[in-house]
Each structure stands twice: as C-alpha cells, then as structure tokens.
Amino acid sequence: MVYLKKSNGDYIYIPDLRIRVFQKLKLQPLKERYRALIEAGWNTFRIPVEKIYIDMLTDSGVNAISLEQLSDMLGLGLEDAYAGNRAYYKLLDVFKEYIPHKYLVLTHQGRAAENLVFRVLMKNGKKRYVLTNIHFTTTRAIVERVYGGRMIELPVREAFDTASNFEFKGNVDLLKLEEEIRRLKPENIAAVRIEYASNLIGGQPFSLKNYYETREICDKYGIPLVADISMADWQIALMKKRDPLAKGKNALSIIRELMELTDIAYASARKGFYVRGGFITVKNNDRIYEELRTWQVVFEGHTTYGGMSLKEVAMLIDGVKMAFDDELPFYELEQIEYAVKELDKRNIPVVKPPGGLGVHVDAKRFLPHVPLIPVNNQGGYPAGALVSALYLISGIRGMERGQISMDRDPETGEEIPVELDLVRLAMPRKTYLKDHLDYMIDRLIWLFENRHVLKGLKWVYEPPIMRFFEGLLKDHDNWGLELSNIYMKHFGEF
Ligand SMILES: Cc1ncc(COP(=O)(O)O)c(C=O)c1O
Known part of the structure; x- marks a missing residue:
C-alpha cells in the first residue's frame, strides 16, 4: 500500500521501503564551488563528484539498489563463467513473465542497444528515416551521425508548452505521422520509435489510446x-494515475499489453531497471533477432552477458521486477509532484504537469533576458547558465537539456534552435529525501529573485558531436563572480 487514509480523510503517501545503506555528503564552501565550476568549463558534466552536494544530473546508473539485487550480485553474480552462466537463464525466465517477446539481446548500455537496433533496421542507411514522438540525444546521434539518416519528431502541440497541463505530452501527432509516412514513403522508413516517459520534454507519458492508434498506422x-x-517504470505508473484505459490494471498487465503492441523494445537498464547495462527484446521476428545477435557478438560480447558484468546481469533479475512493481515507481513521482507544486506556487516556470525523471525548469521563461543562441560573442544558452548558477549557489548538480544539448546541423554548421531549453533536476530512484528537495526549492527561489544577475555562456571549446558532454564554456562578463558576491553577503560561504 502506498497511499494510506489519514484520520481526517485525506490520503498520505508512505514510501514502502526502508533505507539501510547510506553515503555521507559534504557541501563545499562557495569559493570551492566557484573554482570547480571554472575548472569544469561551466559544464556540470565535468564537475568531480566530491565537489557535488546533491547530484541531480541524472537518474542513469545512480539509483539505489534493493536487498534482492545485492543478494543476487553477491551470489549468482560471482559465478563469472564467460558463457552459459545461471544468472542469464534466470533472467530469461523473468523477462518471459514481464515482456511477452521471443528474444532478448543484452548490451553494455542503452546507446549500444540503439546502435544495434538502428544498424539492423536502417539496413546500412538504405532506410533513412526514423519517425518518433520525441528524439533522445544518443538516438539522434546514432541515427544521423552513425548511419546517415534523419530522425523526425512528430510530437503533439502541447509537448513544447511547459505551462500546459495536458496529461499525455508524449503522444504522437497521428495526423502528422500518416502525412509523413506518405510523404517519405513507407519503404524509406526504418521504424516508428516511441519513447516511454519522454526524456527531453520532462518525463512525459503517452496514452494507451495513442499507442493503439500508432500501432494501427504502423x-x-x-x-x-x-x-x-x-x-517504462514511470510511464506505467503515470498511466495508472491518469489514463482511463489503464484504470484498475496492474503494472504487469500494462507492460504486457504494451509489449504485445510492440515489435522491438530496447532500454538503457541504467534507468528504470536499476542496473548498468542495456537490452533489446524482439517480439517474434527471427530474421531481425539473427542479425541483432550477429552484431551483438561483434560489438558487445557473448549472448549470455552482452557487454555487462555478470554482477549486473544478476542484478537485472530483480531490476525487471522493480521496474514493473505496483508501488516502487511512485516514490519519485511523489517527489517530483511535490517539488513542481512548490515551485509553481512561487511562479517559478517548471514543466507541468509533473512527470517522471525529475523536476524541469523552463530556462527560457526563467531567464528571458538571456538569448537562446549567443549573438556577437555576447553569451547565450539560458539553461546552461541557469544550471551553472544553481550549482554555484547550492552545490546541487543538474543537467542542461536544451540548446547546448542539441548539436549543430552537421551540413551547415548552424545552430538548430530548440523549442525547450530546460534545466533538469533528475530524481535518482530511492536516493534523496524530502529535506533535500526543500533545500533545492529554497535555492531556486533565491536564484529566481536574483535572476537579473545571470548573463549567458559562450564557448571556449565546442566538440562536434554531443557537445554537452565534454564542451568548455565561460560566463559572459564574469557574472558568476557577481552572483557569488551577492550570495556571500546573504548566506556566507554555505
Ligand atoms: C530515453 C533514453 N534512451 C537511451 C538512453 C541512452 O542510454 P545509455 O546512457 O545507457 O547509453 C538514455 C540515457 O539517458 C535515455 O534516457
């Protein structure tokens, strides 16, 4: 039971878990944070973890683990046979129960699964197009930069309106989907790709009805x-909350229903499956499986581990059960909802309605005076500036998910302006407490009051592909120093 009735008739959320392993955190003083930010080139990916207080960069590979996972890791996970280990066969049985697909292909992480899937479906670039609800950075890089194709996004209108409370922003625009298929011709389209709880629009789900209709068009x-x-964990939990077609169904029956409609599923297991790895499942196409497996042994490793350590293979057994548990995914959904409501009350622009993945601040509306794209070397990138400023004043690390995360057009070298320029404060699973969120909310409120001090960022070193990972920037006009001075007067070093 997650929601229990209180004596006054309201419902209260009680996390169904007890935390027994902890990691001590240390907030660095302001001058250390300022130094770390400069050394990291105003790029939160490059800040060493000992300089971070609360790490909300991502949920990927940083979730808490369960007792069952620990026990499998220290048991089955130590067997370490190169091929044919017991953990793999146990894993196959668990997959059979949750995902009614004939085949499983393990990979070392999500983008490795994407590499195999699009390598096979795009037939070395012969099928150029992948149509999608919303792209993801690694998917786009693989489809476009590795296999020379194009990813075409067909979201619904509300997807890019951060203030809209539309509940299914992850839906595909079905009219546009058919129009695009006819325009590009079906034989040139490798796949229609649907992302569950779409990352770049703020962890927003699609509806079951939209998925059925997408299937019909396919x-x-x-x-x-x-x-x-x-x-999929948050997608399904959000469906259970909002979707009339999911009412009264449990997570197991929803994932089975969705997978019956799906030809190929893949995942970064680092996210909803609590394990550093990835996988692909194939419903019933023997030829596609054969091709995937052929390339799996070239790029990933033997079929029974696929590039993952055996410890992680063993931990995935419970990871799958946790993803499709009826209670566990609500821990983060409750946290996100709480923080979104508190920030919204103070008119801080956040993505609504609360979704999965984390709290997403709309930097275009937070910093309307900072240009999206730098002009005349004056600085730009509101989300990049905001995420850096938040680290500086709090030690909290978020991730820029906006203009910096969108690479330039490889042909023209021009920036491709994004609709959404977001700061993501991810909620790693079962990792932080409400008090951590209260601190984050408080510092965002302070930053909002002082937002006029922030100016943009400009490049010092800009890599050509996925520039957000390793790029180096600097603050235009030294605004970081000015912000530090104001902070110091108000709070001191901490
Ligand atoms: C929706 C989605 N797909 C694919 C990936 C890539 O996975 P990985 O980081 O494991 O390579 C991610 C990573 O965050 C993701 O969020």
Whole structure:
C-alpha cells in the first residue's frame, strides 16, 4: 500500500521501503564551488563528484539498489563463467513473465542497444528515416551521425508548452505521422520509435489510446513499432494515475499489453531497471533477432552477458521486477509532484504537469533576458547558465537539456534552435529525501529573485558531436563572480 487514509480523510503517501545503506555528503564552501565550476568549463558534466552536494544530473546508473539485487550480485553474480552462466537463464525466465517477446539481446548500455537496433533496421542507411514522438540525444546521434539518416519528431502541440497541463505530452501527432509516412514513403522508413516517459520534454507519458492508434498506422504501412522503454517504470505508473484505459490494471498487465503492441523494445537498464547495462527484446521476428545477435557478438560480447558484468546481469533479475512493481515507481513521482507544486506556487516556470525523471525548469521563461543562441560573442544558452548558477549557489548538480544539448546541423554548421531549453533536476530512484528537495526549492527561489544577475555562456571549446558532454564554456562578463558576491553577503560561504 502506498497511499494510506489519514484520520481526517485525506490520503498520505508512505514510501514502502526502508533505507539501510547510506553515503555521507559534504557541501563545499562557495569559493570551492566557484573554482570547480571554472575548472569544469561551466559544464556540470565535468564537475568531480566530491565537489557535488546533491547530484541531480541524472537518474542513469545512480539509483539505489534493493536487498534482492545485492543478494543476487553477491551470489549468482560471482559465478563469472564467460558463457552459459545461471544468472542469464534466470533472467530469461523473468523477462518471459514481464515482456511477452521471443528474444532478448543484452548490451553494455542503452546507446549500444540503439546502435544495434538502428544498424539492423536502417539496413546500412538504405532506410533513412526514423519517425518518433520525441528524439533522445544518443538516438539522434546514432541515427544521423552513425548511419546517415534523419530522425523526425512528430510530437503533439502541447509537448513544447511547459505551462500546459495536458496529461499525455508524449503522444504522437497521428495526423502528422500518416502525412509523413506518405510523404517519405513507407519503404524509406526504418521504424516508428516511441519513447516511454519522454526524456527531453520532462518525463512525459503517452496514452494507451495513442499507442493503439500508432500501432494501427504502423500495421497499415508495414513499419515496425520500436519502443524505448528505459523509463517504462514511470510511464506505467503515470498511466495508472491518469489514463482511463489503464484504470484498475496492474503494472504487469500494462507492460504486457504494451509489449504485445510492440515489435522491438530496447532500454538503457541504467534507468528504470536499476542496473548498468542495456537490452533489446524482439517480439517474434527471427530474421531481425539473427542479425541483432550477429552484431551483438561483434560489438558487445557473448549472448549470455552482452557487454555487462555478470554482477549486473544478476542484478537485472530483480531490476525487471522493480521496474514493473505496483508501488516502487511512485516514490519519485511523489517527489517530483511535490517539488513542481512548490515551485509553481512561487511562479517559478517548471514543466507541468509533473512527470517522471525529475523536476524541469523552463530556462527560457526563467531567464528571458538571456538569448537562446549567443549573438556577437555576447553569451547565450539560458539553461546552461541557469544550471551553472544553481550549482554555484547550492552545490546541487543538474543537467542542461536544451540548446547546448542539441548539436549543430552537421551540413551547415548552424545552430538548430530548440523549442525547450530546460534545466533538469533528475530524481535518482530511492536516493534523496524530502529535506533535500526543500533545500533545492529554497535555492531556486533565491536564484529566481536574483535572476537579473545571470548573463549567458559562450564557448571556449565546442566538440562536434554531443557537445554537452565534454564542451568548455565561460560566463559572459564574469557574472558568476557577481552572483557569488551577492550570495556571500546573504548566506556566507554555505
Ligand atoms: C530515453 C533514453 N534512451 C537511451 C538512453 C541512452 O542510454 P545509455 O546512457 O545507457 O547509453 C538514455 C540515457 O539517458 C535515455 O534516457
């Protein structure tokens, strides 16, 4: 039971878990944070973890683990046979129960699964197009930069309106989907790809009705339906809350229903499956499985471990059960909802309605005076500036998910302006407490009051692909120093 009735008739959320392993955290003083930020080139990916207080960069590979996972890791996970280990066969049985697909292909992480899937479906670039609800950075890089194709996004209108409370922002625009299939011709389309709890629009789900209709269109034109289920845990939990077609169903029956409609599913297991790895499942196409397996042994490793350590293979057994548990995914959904409501009350622009993945601040509306794209070397990138400023004043690390995360057009070298320029404060699973959120909320409120001090960022070193990972920037006009001075007067070093 997660929601228990209180004596006054209201419902209260009680996390169904007890935490027994902890990690001590240390907040660095302001001058250390300022130094770390400069050394990291105003890029939160480059800040060493000992300089971080609360790490909300991502949920990927940093979730808490369960007792069952620990026990499998220290038991089955130590067997370490190169091939044919017991953990793999146990894992196959668990997959059979949750995902009614004939085949499983393990990979070392999500982008490795994407590499195999699009390598096979795009037939070395012969099928150029992948149509999707919302792209993800690694998917786009693989489809476009590795296999020379194009990813075409077909979201619903509300997806980019952060203030809209529309509950299914992850839906595909079905009219546009058919129009695009006819325009590009079905034989040129490798797949329709649907991302569960879509990452770049703030962990927003699609509806079951929209998924059924997408399936119908795929059937009509003979195009495979591919699902990115890295965050299926939150997608399904949100469906249980909001979707009339999911009412009264448990998570197991919803994932089985969704997978019956899906030809190929893949995931970064680092996210909803609590394990550093990845996987692909194939419903019933023997030829596609054969091809995937052929490339798996080239790029990933033997079929029974696929690039993962055996400890992680063993931990995935319970990871799958945790993803489709009826209670566990609500821990983070409750946290996100709480923080979104508190920030919204103070008019801080956040993505609504609360979704999965984390709290997403709309930097275009937070910093309307900072240009999205730098002009005349004056600085730009509101989300990049905001995420840096938040680290500086709090030690909290978020991630820029906006203009910096969108690479330039490889042909023209021009920036491709993004609709959403977000700061993501991810909620790693079962990792932080409400008090941590209260601190984050308080510092964001202070930053909002002092937002006029922030100016943009400009490049010092800009890598050509996925520039957000390793790029180096600096603050235009030394605004970081000015912000530090104001902070110091108000709070002191901490
Ligand atoms: C939706 C989605 N797909 C794919 C990936 C890539 O996975 P990985 O980081 O394991 O390579 C991610 C990573 O965050 C993701 O969020």
